[in-house]
Structures are given as C-alpha cells and as structure tokens.
Amino acid sequence: MSLLRSRLTQGAAAAAVLALTVGLSACGAAGEEQTEGPTRQFTADNGTVEIPQNPKRVVATGYAVPSLIEADAPLVGVSSWERGEPMMSDEDLTTYKELPQVAGETAAETNYDAIAEQNPDLIVIGVPKPIFAEIDAERLESIAPVVAVGPDVPSAWREVSRKQADAAGALERFDEVKSEYDAKAEKLKNKYADALSGLKLAHVGGYGEVENGNFQREFDGSWGTNIAGDIGAKYYGEVEEKGKGSRAVSEYPSLEELPSAMREADAITYTVNADGSVPQSVEYVMDSNLWKNLPAVKKDMTFPIKYTEAATYGQAQQTLDALDETFAPLLNK
Amino acid sequence: MTSAPPATPPTVRTARPAALAVGLLALLAAGVASVAVGARAVPVGEMWGAVADFDPLNGDHLVVRDIRLPRTVLGIAVGAALAVGGALIQTLSRNPLAEPGILGVTHGAGFALTVGAALGLAGSAVSQLGLGVAGSVLATALVYAVGRHSTLRLLLAGVAFSAVLMGVSLGIRLTSPDTLDKYRFWAVGSLAGREQADLTVPLVAIGVAFVGALVIARSLNAVALGETVAHTLGANVARVRTVTLVLITVLAGAATAVAGPILFVGLIVPHLLRRLTSGSVPWLVGLSAVVGPILMLVADTIARVLLHTGEVPVAIVTAFLGGPMLIWVVRRYGAGSL
Incomplete structure (x- = not known):
C-alpha cells in the first residue's frame, strides 16, 4: 500500500532492483579487463573502494543519473530515470536520451548485455545505504569498481550529488553549477528576507495516500521544503x-x-507537478x-511549488525560480 | 420426480424476524461507532450538533459531516451490495464458493482502470469510478455471452476471463510505473478518500438493484432447487438467471468501482446466514443487506484504529475477519453449511 510512498524510497527501490539484477546477471563477466591507470581510495556507503583516479567509462543508476549527467561525467550508460526528465535541461535531456539505457526503472527491464557492452571502469549506484545492502555487490564488482552513494534524508542530495561527482571525476562542472545555485539562493534570500521573516509555514506534500484518507505534511528538510529553506522559509513543527x-x-x-x-500556519505551500x-x-x-x-x-496565503523532487543543483535552480514565482505576491503583502 | 420446497419450521419462522431486528440494532450501533471513531476526537455533543445544528466553521462538525457520515453511508451501501451480490450468485450457481467477483466484475474493473491510467484517463475520482463501472459491465457482458447456456459454463468463463484480464493488467502495470501508481489507489480496497467524490449514481444503482434483488428472490427460490424443479414450479429460469446476473453486475460493479476490490464480504455473509434463513432466498437477501453493512462498518472502524501510525485499508481487515469467520462456520456447522 505504501510501497512507493516516498520518492526517496521509490528511486531507491528501483535502483536497488536494477542493481541487484545487474549483479545477478553479471556473474559471467568476472575477470573482464579492468581499466588501467592510477587509482585512489574512495569512501562510499559500501566501504572504501579503489577506483580509477580519472574514470573514463562510468555507468550511473538511480539518483546518480541526473547528478552525473549534470556534472558532465564521462557516462557510457545510465538507468532509466523517468521522473527526473521534467527537471532536466534541454541539453541534459538530450544527453540522457542519447546515452545507452542499460536498464529501465525496474529489474524486469534490466539489459545486462547492454551494460557489458559499455565496459565501464566505474559503476556509481545512487541508492540509500539500506537498499544497497540488498545488492549482490560482489558480482557487480566483477564488472568494475562499484561505489554506492545514496541519500538518507531528502536534503542530503547536496552532499550525495557532490560525492557522486567526485567519484566520477566531475567536480569541476559540479562546483560551477553549485556556485550558480548558491548565488541564486542568496539573491532570493535577500529579496524575500522581510516577507518570510517570522512567517510560520506548513507544507502539503505530493505523496499523501488518498486510499488511506491521509495527507503528507512536510517539515524543514523534506523534499518539498528543503530548497525553500535555502531562501529563508521556515516550516514550523516536527514529525511526531x-x-x-x-x-x-x-x-x-x-x-x-x-x-x-x-491551524497555526501563516502560509501554506503545497507540491504541484512540473506542469x-x-x-x-x-x-x-484542497477539495475538503x-x-x-x-x-x-x-487569507489566500497558499503557494504552489513546482520541482520539489529536485536532487541536483541544476534542478534545484528551477525550484528556486518556481519559488520566486510563487512567493512574488508576498512582496506586496 | 419433483418435490415441493420443504416447509419452514416454526422456530425458524420466528427466528428470522428476531434476527432482522437484532441485525438492525447492531447496524445502528455499528453506524454510530463509525461516525464516532476516527483520528480526531469528536465529543458526542458535537457529533449530534453536526447533524442537528451544523456549523460550517466548526471543525468537529466538518469532520462528521464531510468525512465520517459519507464514509458510513458508503460502508453501508458497499457492504449491502457485496453481501446481496454474494447471496444471489451463490444461490444462482448453487456454488458455495462463488462470490460476486467470479463473473469477472472485479478484474474487469481493474483492467479498465489499468488501461485508463495508461492512457491518462484515470486522473480523477470520477473518471476512476466511470472506468470501474464500465469495466465491470463489459467484463460481465462478455462472460455472459460466452457462458449463458449453463451456470457451470458461466462460472468457468468468469474464472478464465478474470485470469486473462488479471494477466494483461499486470503486464501493463509492470511496464508503466505511473500506471501502477494510479492503480494502487484503487486496488487496495478502501472506504477512505472517497468521501469527496459524487457517489449519487452508484448509491442509487445499488439501491435500485437491492429492490430488484428482493423482487427476484422468490423466483430464485425455485431456481435454487434446480432447473428441472424450477421449470416444474413454473419459473422462467432463463429470465430469472439473466435478471439475477444483471443485478449482481450492478451491485458488485458499483461497489467495486467506488471502494475497490473487497473480498470475503460477498463470500462470508451468505454463509453466516444460510442456516438461519433455512433456504428462503428473500430472507437471505434481506438479512444479507443488514449483516453485510455491519461487517463492513466494523471492519472499517477497526481499520481506523488498528495501527497508531495510520489507517489500514478496510479490505485487509475484512480478509482478516472473513477468513476466520469462514473457518468457524465450517467447523460449527460442518461442510454441509457450504
């Protein structure tokens, strides 16, 4: 009933199933040629792994897909990441479409042959730690070094995406995009400083379960609120x-x-789809x-927010633009 | 050689009205509990005030009027529809394991919702309702077209067609996560989250079909004795069978469309009442319409408080209650009760 409750769990499950299937079907690949060249020790969720210093052929799954495309990592294959498509820039979307889809969203769509054909020298698995424990990592490692870097809480996408880019040797572009985000966030923070000051916010998320008669309330640091937090929005309360x-x-x-x-909220934000x-x-x-x-x-103090699923600095800039658009009326109140 | 229906023992004749009276009282109690129990504590005075002196600015009144009362009415309608549908199909097929979904109603609705979701047509509660009804009716019509010549053939066609629809639906959902996500809402079988949808049409359909079931019940009494006997008693078997199937489709289709697949109610309630009604189909139908809602409301009330972290879909609770009840009936009355 709540299998797909959170987008974190959604992505994690899909990526885990994918990686598990890859692992199971990779047994025949043991002993394949590994990339030569300098290596380094990299600390990931699955321990310390020896990875190429400058990987040339990277396969990404799960949350690593959008972050490594955005960071211009040397990708040779990605898993399907349909839910991130509406937030990709035209350029990133083109890259995503052109890259070999080594697997779909589910295990049933995994194409081991396609993965093997790419002969990767690094595999970046973007799933949370508990999910990675379900993966046959040993078999995955028979293809290439595997680093698991996944989010725990929603707001951790910042650290996670950086670490993924670091593993893939793509920090340069990553830092550029991050700087753009920081600058934009700072600008909006100043713009809305007075409007948001002392404003008690609440958020209705998009993952309520109508079939159970409930709704999703998100607090500071959640998907729907963490980027708004960067421009000074404060969501009161905490999870019971x-x-x-x-x-x-x-x-x-x-x-x-x-x-x-x-009842205590001065203003309420709520998640809307990308369109x-x-x-x-x-x-x-809202119908109740x-x-x-x-x-x-x-008091007409409700504000829709688009792109609440952003998990990279590039995507999060779209969220900032959406916040700027939705909060604009606050400047006149 | 044929024989007349057995005479009803005097004790049974007096037991049925008594059971009906007790059942109605129990239904009233279950209804009150359904309105009283929920995540928000509503004082008894406010409950009454929500009915007698409604204040649209009062949160307690809104909870009672907008959420709990509609849900209670829905529970009564769905419980009655499924139980009466179960009584009709078990009587018609003379098969104790039959339940309304056996004619393809449930999987027809599920298939229509799956296809509708894949095509982007299942975005709202109203469209899901329409798809569910359409799927139920079409599936049953197809099953009837294939198996109309005999009851056994009808049931086999229903089982086979349900399996095909289930397989195709599953295939579509596996290849489309979005479709799976939309289907998930309907597939759990719940009375929650439906209170804002306009349920006038399905509720009226259930009411009309129930009246129809009461009217046809006497003729079904004869059919229940076997086709040969029914012919001898002057019943038009083909007409009775057709009308009964239409009624089952409307009852189960409407209930499934609004609440999703809820098993066991249509199976267990007729069994609970079979000995008490002693072969009288009108009484079986009438009492099913009382006991079905009781089971549904009790299960739905339990569903709200079972876990402190949130609700459990009522279909899960009915399965938990229905399974042991069925076993109890078998142990208590032996296989003959089936």
Missing part, C-alpha cells in the same frame, strides 16, 4: 514519531487532523472543507 529517511522530516496524518496540523497541475493527493486535501476553513487559506 521520527522514522528513517524521509519519514524523519515528513508524516502522514489523517485528513481529519488537517485543522490541528495547519503546474495539482497531484491527486493534494487535490484531495477542512482545508477551506484553515486561516491561511482564508
């Missing part, structure tokens, strides 16, 4: 019972609890009279 991963910063109360959850449409789980909340009775809603 902290769980692992995204569950540490978001929870799923019943719709009946909407008034108690958001601006409202996800069914958010629509469920409980929502219409909230003080923030009555």
Whole structure:
C-alpha cells in the first residue's frame, strides 16, 4: 500500500532492483579487463573502494543519473530515470536520451548485455545505504569498481550529488553549477528576507495516500521544503514519531487532523507537478472543507511549488525560480 | 420426480424476524461507532450538533459531516451490495464458493482502470469510478455471452476471463510505473478518500438493484432447487438467471468501482446466514443487506484504529475477519453449511 510512498524510497527501490539484477546477471563477466591507470581510495556507503583516479567509462543508476549527467561525467550508460526528465535541461535531456539505457526503472527491464557492452571502469549506484545492502555487490564488482552513494534524508542530495561527482571525476562542472545555485539562493534570500521573516509555514506534500484518507505534511528538510529553506522559509513543527529517511522530516496524518496540523500556519505551500497541475493527493486535501476553513487559506496565503523532487543543483535552480514565482505576491503583502 | 420446497419450521419462522431486528440494532450501533471513531476526537455533543445544528466553521462538525457520515453511508451501501451480490450468485450457481467477483466484475474493473491510467484517463475520482463501472459491465457482458447456456459454463468463463484480464493488467502495470501508481489507489480496497467524490449514481444503482434483488428472490427460490424443479414450479429460469446476473453486475460493479476490490464480504455473509434463513432466498437477501453493512462498518472502524501510525485499508481487515469467520462456520456447522 505504501510501497512507493516516498520518492526517496521509490528511486531507491528501483535502483536497488536494477542493481541487484545487474549483479545477478553479471556473474559471467568476472575477470573482464579492468581499466588501467592510477587509482585512489574512495569512501562510499559500501566501504572504501579503489577506483580509477580519472574514470573514463562510468555507468550511473538511480539518483546518480541526473547528478552525473549534470556534472558532465564521462557516462557510457545510465538507468532509466523517468521522473527526473521534467527537471532536466534541454541539453541534459538530450544527453540522457542519447546515452545507452542499460536498464529501465525496474529489474524486469534490466539489459545486462547492454551494460557489458559499455565496459565501464566505474559503476556509481545512487541508492540509500539500506537498499544497497540488498545488492549482490560482489558480482557487480566483477564488472568494475562499484561505489554506492545514496541519500538518507531528502536534503542530503547536496552532499550525495557532490560525492557522486567526485567519484566520477566531475567536480569541476559540479562546483560551477553549485556556485550558480548558491548565488541564486542568496539573491532570493535577500529579496524575500522581510516577507518570510517570522512567517510560520506548513507544507502539503505530493505523496499523501488518498486510499488511506491521509495527507503528507512536510517539515524543514523534506523534499518539498528543503530548497525553500535555502531562501529563508521556515516550516514550523516536527514529525511526531521520527522514522528513517524521509519519514524523519515528513508524516502522514489523517485528513481529519488537517485543522490541528495547519491551524497555526501563516502560509501554506503545497507540491504541484512540473506542469503546474495539482497531484491527486493534494487535490484531495484542497477539495475538503477542512482545508477551506484553515486561516491561511482564508487569507489566500497558499503557494504552489513546482520541482520539489529536485536532487541536483541544476534542478534545484528551477525550484528556486518556481519559488520566486510563487512567493512574488508576498512582496506586496 | 419433483418435490415441493420443504416447509419452514416454526422456530425458524420466528427466528428470522428476531434476527432482522437484532441485525438492525447492531447496524445502528455499528453506524454510530463509525461516525464516532476516527483520528480526531469528536465529543458526542458535537457529533449530534453536526447533524442537528451544523456549523460550517466548526471543525468537529466538518469532520462528521464531510468525512465520517459519507464514509458510513458508503460502508453501508458497499457492504449491502457485496453481501446481496454474494447471496444471489451463490444461490444462482448453487456454488458455495462463488462470490460476486467470479463473473469477472472485479478484474474487469481493474483492467479498465489499468488501461485508463495508461492512457491518462484515470486522473480523477470520477473518471476512476466511470472506468470501474464500465469495466465491470463489459467484463460481465462478455462472460455472459460466452457462458449463458449453463451456470457451470458461466462460472468457468468468469474464472478464465478474470485470469486473462488479471494477466494483461499486470503486464501493463509492470511496464508503466505511473500506471501502477494510479492503480494502487484503487486496488487496495478502501472506504477512505472517497468521501469527496459524487457517489449519487452508484448509491442509487445499488439501491435500485437491492429492490430488484428482493423482487427476484422468490423466483430464485425455485431456481435454487434446480432447473428441472424450477421449470416444474413454473419459473422462467432463463429470465430469472439473466435478471439475477444483471443485478449482481450492478451491485458488485458499483461497489467495486467506488471502494475497490473487497473480498470475503460477498463470500462470508451468505454463509453466516444460510442456516438461519433455512433456504428462503428473500430472507437471505434481506438479512444479507443488514449483516453485510455491519461487517463492513466494523471492519472499517477497526481499520481506523488498528495501527497508531495510520489507517489500514478496510479490505485487509475484512480478509482478516472473513477468513476466520469462514473457518468457524465450517467447523460449527460442518461442510454441509457450504
């Protein structure tokens, strides 16, 4: 019922299944020629791994796909990452489409032959640590050195994407994009300093479970809030019972609890799709009279946010633009 | 040689009205519990106020009026539809393991939703409802076209067609994560999250079909004795069978479309009542319409409080309750009850 609850879990599961299948089917590749040249020790989620200092043929899966495309890493194959497509720049999307798809979103679509054909000298697995434990890493390593670098909490995409770029020897471009993001975030922080100062925010995420009559409330550091946090937005409260991963910063109360959850909010943000449409789980909340009775809603202090799934600095710049657009009316209040 | 239906023992004649009265009282209690229990604590006074003196600015009143009451009404309708549908199909097929979904209703609805989601047509609750109904009706019509000549053939066609639809649906979902995500909402079988959809049409359809079931029940009494006996008693078997199948399709199709696949209610409720009703189909239908909603409301209320972390889909609770109940019936009354 909640198999695909969080996007973190979604991506992780897909990437894990993919990597597992790759591992299982890679047994025949043992002993294949490895890249020669200088190596270095790299600390990843799967321990310290000896990897090429300047990898030339990198395969990326999961969250590593968008981050390494953006960092101009020497990719020779990627897994499918459909959900990230709306946030890719035209150039990155072209690159993504042109790269050999060595696997789809699920294990059933894994194409081992395609992976073997690429003869990678490094495989970057972008899944969280617990998921990587389910992978037959030994078999994967028979193809090429494997580094697992995945996020834990949503906001960790910053450190994770940097580490992925570092492993792939693509820090130069990564740092350029990061600088652009930092500059834009700083500019918006100044622009909205007064408007956001003291404003108690709450966020309705896009992963509520309508079939269970609940909604997703996201706090500071969650997918829907962490980039807004970089421009000074403060989301009040915290998760009642902290769980692992995204569950540490978001929870799923019943719709009946909407008034108690958001009554104190001065303003409410909510996740919308990349095309601006409202996800069914958010629509469920907004259609209820409980929502219409909230003080923030009555004061017309609700703001849609696009691109809340951003997991790279390039994508996050689109989120900043979306925040700038949605928060603009605050400057006149 | 034929024989007349056995006379009803006097004890059974008095037990049925008593059971109906007790059932109605239990249904009232289950309904009150369904309105009273939830994630938000609502005082009894506010519950009554939500009905008698509604204040649109009062959060408690809104919870009762907008969430719990619609959900309770939905639970009653779905429980009654599934239980009556189960009583009809078991009587018609003379097969104790039959349940409404056996005619392809459930998998027809699932297939239509899967295809609709893949084509981008299942974005709203209303469109999902429409797809579910359309899939149920089309699947049952196809099953009927193939197996209309005999009940056994009908059931086999239903099973086979359901398997085909299930396989094709699964194939589509496996290759399309977006489709899987949309299908997931419907597939869990739940009464939650439906309260904002306009359910007038399915609820009216269920009500009309229930009345139809009561009307056809006397004729089904004869069919339940076997086709030869039914012919001897003057029943038009073909017409009764056709009308009954239409009623089952409407009942199960509407219930499945609004709440998703909820198993066991249609299977277990008729079994619970079979001995009590002692072969009277009208009483079986009538009591099923009372006990089905009780089971559904109790399961739905439990579903809200079972886990402190959130709700459990009601279909899971009905399965947990229904399985042991079926085993109990078998142990209590022996295989003859089936």
